[in-house]
Structures are given as C-alpha cells and as structure tokens.
Amino acid sequence: MIFFNGNSHYVHIPSAYRFVLILFCLSLLIGYVRLDKSAQLEPVHIKMDRDDKQNKNINKPSIRFNDVAGLDEVKEELFEIIDFIKHPTKYHKMGAKIPKGILFYGPPGTGKTLLAQALAGETDSSFFPASGSEFVEKYVGVGAKRVRSLFEKAKKTSPSIIFIDEIDAIGAKRTSESNNEKDQTLNQLLIEMDGFHSEQTIIVIGATNRLDLLDEALLRPGRFDRHIFIGNPDLRAREEILMVHTKNKPIDPSVNIKELAQRTHGLSGAHLSNIANEAAILAVRNNKSAIGIDEFNEAIEKVIAGLQRKNAVILDKEKRKVSFHEAGHALMGKILNCDLVSKVSIVPRGEALGYVMYAPEEDRYLTTTNELKNKIKVLLGGRCAEQLIFGEVSTGAKDDLKKANTIAYQMVCEYGMSNLKNRVFEPTLIRNCYPLIDKEIKKIIDECYEDAFQTLEKHSHLLSAIATELYKKETLTGQELENILKLNEQKYSLSI
Ligand SMILES: Nc1ncnc2c1ncn2[C@@H]1O[C@H](COP(=O)(O)OP(=O)(O)OP(=O)(O)O)[C@@H](O)[C@H]1O
Numbered sequence: 170m171i172f173f174n175g176n177s178h179y180v181h182i183p184s185a186y187r188f189v190l191i192l193f194c195l196s197l198l199i200g201y202v203r204l205d206k207s208a209q210l211e212p213v214h215i216k217m218d219r220d221d222k223q224n225k226n227i228n229k230p231s232i233r234f235n236d237v238a239g240l241d242e243v244k245e246e247l248f249e250i251i252d253f254i255k256h257p258t259k260y261h262k263m264g265a266k267i268p269k270g271i272l273f274y275g276p277p278g279t280g281k282t283l284l285a286q287a288l289a290g291e292t293d294s295s296f297f298p299a300s301g302s303e304f305v306e307k308y309v310g311v312g313a314k315r316v317r318s319l320f321e322k323a324k325k326t327s328p329s330i331i332f333i334d335e336i337d338a339i340g341a342k343r344t345s346e347s348n349n350e351k352d353q354t355l356n357q358l359l360i361e362m363d364g365f366h367s368e369q370t371i372i373v374i375g376a377t378n379r380l381d382l383l384d385e386a387l388l389r390p391g392r393f394d395r396h397i398f399i400g401n402p403d404l405r406a407r408e409e410i411l412m413v414h415t416k417n418k419p420i421d422p423s424v425n426i427k428e429l430a431q432r433t434h435g436l437s438g439a440h441l442s443n444i445a446n447e448a449a450i451l452a453v454r455n456n457k458s459a460i461g462i463d464e465f466n467e468a469i470e471k472v473i474a475g476l477q478r479k480n481a482v483i484l485d486k487e488k489r490k491v492s493f494h495e496a497g498h499a500l501m502g503k504i505l506n507c508d509l510v511s512k513v514s515i516v517p518r519g520e521a522l523g524y525v526m527y528a529p530e531e532d533r534y535l536t537t538t539n540e541l542k543n544k545i546k547v548l549l550g551g552r553c554a555e556q557l558i559f560g561e562v563s564t565g566a567k568d569d570l571k572k573a574n575t576i577a578y579q580m581v582c583e584y585g586m587s588n589l590k591n592r593v594f595e596p597t598l599i600r601n602c603y604p605l606i607d608k609e610i611k612k613i614i615d616e617c618y619e620d621a622f623q624t625l626e627k628h629s630h631l632l633s634a635i636a637t638e639l640y641k642k643e644t645l646t647g648q649e650l651e652n653i654l655k656l657n658e659q660k661y662s663l664s665i
C-alpha cells in the first residue's frame with residue numbers, strides 16, 4: 170500500500186508494510202535474477218550439450234598401423250602422407266601441394282577401411298567415413314547437399330580424413346544416359362576437392378573394388394591422383410593377420426598359426442578375421458577353455474564353403490600350376506635379361522591368378538627384333554612351363570597369348586620384321602594378304618615358343634627351384650629370385 174501526501178511528495182510507508190515491501194522487492198529481484206539467469210543459462214547449457222555431442226561425433230580412431238597386418242609396401246607409401254598431415258607448413262613453405270585424394274582399390278575385405286582409419290589414428294585426424302551409396306538418392310540435389318555438408322564438417326575439424334567407400338557408386342564413368350542426381354553429386358565432390366585450400370589439411374580417401382569403372386574426371390591430378398592397390402594377403406601377411414585377430418583370444422598351444430596361414434591361400438583379411446571369430450564362438454559352444462585346432466578347422470571349412478566364388482580359394486593343384494607358370498615367366502625374363510623382375514607372386518590379383526612385376530624401365534623409343542622376340546618368349550614362358558612340367562596346358566595363359574600375338578602382329582604388319590620384309594600392311598591390305606601375314610605371325614610365335622620351351626627344359630632345375638619357393642612363400646622379391654638362382658646355379662655347376 171502506498172500513501173501519498175499531495176504536498177510534499179513524501180510517501181509514508183509504515184514499518185510493517187515497509188518490511189513486507191522489501192521482502193516483495195527482494196523476492197522479485199531474486200526471481201528476476203533467477204529468471205534472467207535461467208534465460209541466459211539455458212541456451213548456454215544446451216549449446217554446451219550440442220558441442221559436446223558434436224565432439225563426441227568427431228571420430229578420432231585409435232587404430233594404428235600396427236593393427237594393420239602385412240601391407241608393408243602400402244604403409245610405406247602412406248608414411249609420406251602422414252608427414253604431409255603432421256607437418257603441413259614444411260611443405261607449404263616449399264610451395265608443395267599436399268595431395269588431396271588417394272584411391273584405395275582392390276578386392277573386398279583387404280583392409281582398405283582399416284588402413285584409412287589407421288591413417289587417421291596415426292595423424293590424430295578426425296575421421297569421416299561415408300559410403301558412395303549413401304549419396305545416391307532419388308531426389309536431385311540431395312546427394313550433392315550431403316557431400317557439401319560432409320566437407321563443411323571436415324573443414325571445421327581439420328586435419329580430417331574423409332573416407333568414401335564404394336566411391337564407384339557416385340564416381341562411375343558418366344554415360345550418355347546421364348543420371349542427373351548422380352552427376353550433380355559427383356560434380357559437387359569435384360567442386361569440394363578443387364575448392365579446399367592447401368592450408369586446410371583434408372585428405373579424401375576413396376575406396377573401390379573396380380578402378381576401371383571410375384570417371385576420368387575423378388582421377389585427374391589434384392583429385393584422386395594417387396592410386397594404391399590393396400590386394401589379398403600373401404602367406405606371411407596371412408600369418409600376421411591371424412596373429413592380430415587371435416591376440417586377445419585364448420589359443421591352445423598346439424595350434425600352429427603358420428600352418429593355418431598356409432591353408433588359407435586366396436582368403437582376404439576379412440575372411441581371416443572371420444575365421445578367428447568363428448573359431449572362438451565354436452570354442453564357447455564346445456565348452457573349451459581355449460580355441461583348439463578342431464575349432465579352427467571347422468571355422469576354415471565354414472568360411473571357405475560360404476564363399477560363392479569357387480576360384481576365391483585356389484585348389485592346391487591349381488596353386489602348383491600357377492607357381493610353375495609364373496616361375497616360367499620369371500626364369501625366362503632372367504635368362505634373356507629382358508626386364509628387371511621386381512616381384513613374382515601367386516596371390517590372385519584382379520582376374521590374374523598370379524603375376525610377375527617388372528621394375529620400371531627407362532623410357533625406350535627403339536626396340537630391336539631380338540628384344541621383341543625375347544618379350545614374346547617371356548610371355549610364352551608361363552605356358553611352356555606348364556607343358557614341360559604337367560604335360561598339358563591350361564587356360565591360364567590367355568592374356569599372355571594375346572599380348573604375344575599382338576607383338577608378333579606388329580612385327581609383321583607395322584615394323585617390317587618378318588620374311589615379308591619392309592612391307593607395311595594397312596587394314597585393306599591385311600584383309601587381302603591375311604594368309605600370308607598369318608603364316609608369318611605363326612612362324613614367329615612357334616619359333617619363340619620352341620626356343621622358350623628348350624630354354625626352360627635345359628634349366629628345369631632352376632624352374633623347379635623358383636616354383637617350389639613361390640609355392641611356399643607365394644611372393645618373391647627380385648632379390649629373393651636372384652638368391653634362388655645363385656644358390657641353385659652353384660649347385661648345378663657343382664653337380665656337372
Ligand atoms: N591387413 C589386415 N590386418 C588386420 N585385419 C585385417 C586386415 N585386412 C582386413 N582385416 C580385417 O577385415 C575386416 C574388414 O576389412 P576392411 O573393412 O578394412 O576391408 P575393405 O577392404 O575396406 O573391404 P570392402 O572393400 O569390402 O569395403 C577388418 O575390420 C579387419 O578385421
């Protein structure tokens with residue numbers, strides 16, 4: 170209550186009322202402060218909560234290179250990228266551009282995702298996994314928007330690694346039957362990759378099982394210009410992968426991991442991790458205190474039986490055949506001093522069941538008749554070895570034959586290196602003179618085959634030595650090949 174005296178503007182309030190008034194004002198004040206506080210605090214509180222969630226969503230993998238077994242060559246290649254991410258200024262000062270995109274390609278389950286996580290773990294980068302198929306939407310523009318928002322998030326928490334699995338889902342070659350939504354999504358990805366500055370350390374890793382499907386635009390310099398093949402593990406790698414996946418499991422001492430690795434030729438890392446897990450589950454079911462060989466045997470059978478592709482696991486007989494076939498190529502290459510062999514392997518790669526890798530040659534612009542014939546002999550060496558050892562040939566030389574025949578054809582029709590001398594055959598002339606040309610091609614191929622066969626026959630002890638080691642180890646480096654030859658050449662010369 171307020172008393173008002175019109176004359177003096179003095180307001181007289183009795184003390185009891187004064188007390189109540191003070192209390193009222195105080196309570197208002199406290200209420201206001203509380204209201205004000207809560208009005209201010211609440212959004213702050215919510216904001217913190219959101220930040221917290223965002224931070225929690227930022228995935229910083231704890232996986233390290235040590236968790237990825239085998240793949241030593243790949244890891245070596247990635248060490249450079251690690252240095253880029255860890256010390257970007259060193260490179261910026263030199264005016265060097267940090268690579269933006271890396272493409273991992275190879276068969277499924279070989280550790281592409283694992284490696285990308287390990288790269289993030291090693292560099293303490295934020296990890297943004299995505300799958301190409303997530304961006305493929307019915308409605309135009311949705312995929313592009315998702316790409317934009319993914320890059321926005323990655324930029325905020327740089328250094329970041331964006332991992333796009335199944336990149337072929339958005340990055341496949343564009344055809345005349347264009348799909349507007351897919352094209353927009355791919356364009357957005359290209360724009361984002363072209364857009365981020367080199368000061369923002371963001372590496373985009375794409376993974377695919379089919380490199381050949383990807384659009385050229387994606388592979389251009391400045392985009393996914395580093396391509397790293399990640400293949401199925403060889404014997405040593407399989408042993409290491411099995412070790413990684415049995416590390417924290419009680420294993421019966423009688424289990425020989427090396428022997429398990431030998432029996433799982435052609436399987437991927439994912440299969441091996443699956444075997445270890447299946448074996449553990451079986452051990453629980455069998456009331457065992459440790460995983461024994463019976464559980465492993467059953468798990469291997471289960472995983473192998475579950476494989477749809479029969480040739481995913483090469484039968485032992487085939488493995489022997491492939492070993493001799495590849496040894497035939499490698500030995501011919503060595504004897505004829507053709508190209509420098511850097512690796513021989515019987516680990517399937519793409520459609521090939523084995524392969525010989527040659528060290529990059531210096532650029533050559535001229536090749537002689539003899540050199541071309543030697544190339545044909547090396548190509549035919551695989552089939553010759555099969556004929557020599559098994560008395561029959563297989564379909565495995567399909568690609569070799571195609572390449573050998575192409576060289577022979579060029580020798581006859583383009584280089585004037587046959588009995589038809591210095592003639593050049595244009596398509597119409599080829600049609601008219603086909604029997605003549607064919608006879609010359611056949612002559613070159615037959616002579617080379619005969620020569621390669623005799624050479625391998627003469628050095629069959631070396632062929633067997635290489636094939637045996639290859640069968641055992643599955644991959645031989647150029648140096649290991651050299652050592653086998655040296656060792657057996659000595660034995661050979663001593664024995665004659
Ligand atoms: N080199 C390896 N070392 C250890 N574990 C491995 C290795 N390779 C594969 N694995 C195991 O297999 C699982 C699957 O591997 P990952 O997902 O990385 O394969 P991927 O190549 O990305 O397959 P996809 O092409 O099918 O996406 C991993 O989680 C891991 O358990």
Ligand SMILES: [Zn+2]
Nearest residue numbers: 551565566569
């Ligand atoms: Zn071959």
